[in-house]
Amino acid sequence: MSTKPSLDLRCYFVTGQSPDLVERCVEAAHGGAGVIQVRSKPISARDLYALSAAIVRAVPPSTRVLIDDRLDVALALQTEGIAGVHLGQDDIDVRVARRLLGPDAIIGLTTGTLELVEAANENADVLDYIGCGPFRATPTKDSGRALIGLEGYPELVAASQVPMVAIGDVTADDARDLARTGVDGVAIVRGIMHADDPRTYVQRVVAEFDAGNEASISEKL
Numbered sequence: 374m375s376t377k378p379s380l381d382l383r384c385y386f387v388t389g390q391s392p393d394l395v396e397r398c399v400e401a402a403h404g405g406a407g408v409i410q411v412r413s414k415p416i417s418a419r420d421l422y423a424l425s426a427a428i429v430r431a432v433p434p435s436t437r438v439l440i441d442d443r444l445d446v447a448l449a450l451q452t453e454g455i456a457g458v459h460l461g462q463d464d465i466d467v468r469v470a471r472r473l474l475g476p477d478a479i480i481g482l483t484t485g486t487l488e489l490v491e492a493a494n495e496n497a498d499v500l501d502y503i504g505c506g507p508f509r510a511t512p513t514k515d516s517g518r519a520l521i522g523l524e525g526y527p528e529l530v531a532a533s534q535v536p537m538v539a540i541g542d543v544t545a546d547d548a549r550d551l552a553r554t555g556v557d558g559v560a561i562v563r564g565i566m567h568a569d570d571p572r573t574y575v576q577r578v579v580a581e582f583d584a585g586n587e588a589s590i591s592e593k594l
């Protein structure tokens with residue numbers, strides 16, 4: 374039986390490169406980031422291992438630390454407390470990842486179109502969430518997919534059988550409006566990486582997301 378705890382996706386921190394990254398992750402975690410995805414490209418497997426190990430040891434256990442793309446690194450760090458992996462469309466099949474990582478690991482998958490969301494539904498039994506973007510254009514990653522925008526998420530949320538996280542130049546200013554589209558969380562890179570006070574920034578993201586959820590519930594009553 375799985376003992377996997379509930380997953381708080383409201384503020385999902387995707388890391389960039391910074392000499393103070395471990396400290397920034399700690400502050401984000403204490404601000405309420407439920408998930409931290411370690412993505413620091415370009416980086417060797419050895420350096421990714423060392424960086425991720427330092428992060429998972431530093432943040433509170435309630436924050437789930439995932440490895441971006443590298444299933445091998447996630448496997449190597451399972452005994453250190455790494456929670457799982459986030460995979461792209463060209464990475465190892467999610468069913469293989471589940472078989473290797475076991476039932477308690479967190480596994481996410483990148484999507485961003487209705488077709489990709491529907492394809493992810495075929496693996497809903499092994500996925501914990503999907504990332505869905507780009508919300509708007511971002512310099513951190515060019516997926517080649519069309520921008521979704523606020524108007525595009527309701528249809529994708531309705532189609533998905535697993536929780537969805539919006540990604541793509543999302544900021545704290547977007548969290549309330551995105552929550553009202555029905556997504557389960559927002560993934561943020563630059564907003565947290567560039568924040569003078571990451572803890573306060575994340576607290577604002579969570580508060581805005583909760584406000585959006587509450588407004589959406591009130592509208593349905």
